Amino acid sequence: MLKGYVDDSGSEPSSPVFVLAGYxxxxxxxxxxxxxxxxELPRGxxxxxxxxxxxxxxxxxxxxxxxxIDEIEEKLLPLAEVIHAHQPIALAAHARWxxxxxxxxxxxxxxFIQNPYKALFHEITRIMYGWGKTRGNPQSxxxxxxxxxDVGDEAVSWYRDMKxxxxxxxxxxxxxxxxxxxxxxxxxLQAADMFAWFQRRKLxxxxxxxxxxxxxxxxxxxxxxxxxxxxxxxxxxxxxxEKVAKRRSxx
Numbered sequence: 001m002l003k004g005y006v007d008d009s010g011s012e013p014s015s016p017v018f019v020l021a022g023y024x025x026x027x028x029x030x031x032x033x034x035x036x037x038x039x040e041l042p043r044g045x046x047x048x049x050x051x052x053x054x055x056x057x058x059x060x061x062x063x064x065x066x067x068x069i070d071e072i073e074e075k076l077l078p079l080a081e082v083i084h085a086h087q088p089i090a091l092a093a094h095a096r097w098x099x100x101x102x103x104x105x106x107x108x109x110x111x112f113i114q115n116p117y118k119a120l121f122h123e124i125t126r127i128m129y130g131w132g133k134t135r136g137n138p139q140s141x142x143x144x145x146x147x148x149x150d151v152g153d154e155a156v157s158w159y160r161d162m163k164x165x166x167x168x169x170x171x172x173x174x175x176x177x178x179x180x181x182x183x184x185x186x187x188x189l190q191a192a193d194m195f196a197w198f199q200r201r202k203l204x205x206x207x208x209x210x211x212x213x214x215x216x217x218x219x220x221x222x223x224x225x226x227x228x229x230x231x232x233x234x235x236x237x238x239x240x241x242e243k244v245a246k247r248r249s250x251x
Contacts, residue, residue, distance in 0.1 A: 021092035
């Protein structure tokens with residue numbers, strides 16, 4: 001059984017790009033990863049957890065409060081090496097908030113995608129299934145996402161809709177209903193947070209410092225595919241959800 005841990009970056013409309021990204025590994029490999037990550041956090045200059053947003057110069061009272069850029073990079077590099085050592089499948093989907101606003105303004109199906117997270121959630125599932133299918137080995141994946149509050153509660157019903165939208169022969173390859181957990185407690189979600197942050201930076205303001213570039217390379221070596229959802233992509237996702245709604249209502 002595969003497990004995928006996924007986090008978001010740029011979920012505020014003030015951010016140009018909304019990213020959902022994460023890693024997939026066998027469940028037993030995640031246990032070994034968590035042990036190593038847990039040992040790395042307190043090494044050198046210690047932190048209790050990793051939230052990449054706390055590395056920002058305008059973020060006060062986080063784990064990196066008062067740290068220099070060099071100290072932050074020195075901390076991030078070995079954490080990236082822990083991720084790289086386990087060779088996880090990396091996948092990501094992103095959408096520009098401007099594209100979502102266009103879709104919302106012009107589409108008659110906008111009520112089916114009331115939050116871009118829904119389309120990104122749909123796309124992450126589609127990417128993983130499609131990747132397995134092209135390799136002749138589509139495996140089911142149990143996805144664990146960072147807590148999203150009310151949106152997370154809605155996502156459980158979205159997942160049922162997505163399973164219904166796929167061809168019947170695809171359904172055995174869907175894992176169990178996704179779970180939403182606290183990334184302070186679930187260490188692989190911290191790795192997903194790191195990857196999502198770097199993916200957003202790549203799209204908005206690419207890193208240029210040599211050590212940050214090295215970290216990004218470590219995080220993305222096993223990247224299978226990234227997906228950009230534009231207005232048409234939102235429309236296609238909405239059509240899938242509309243078909244499910246019609247089927248359920250007998251229309």
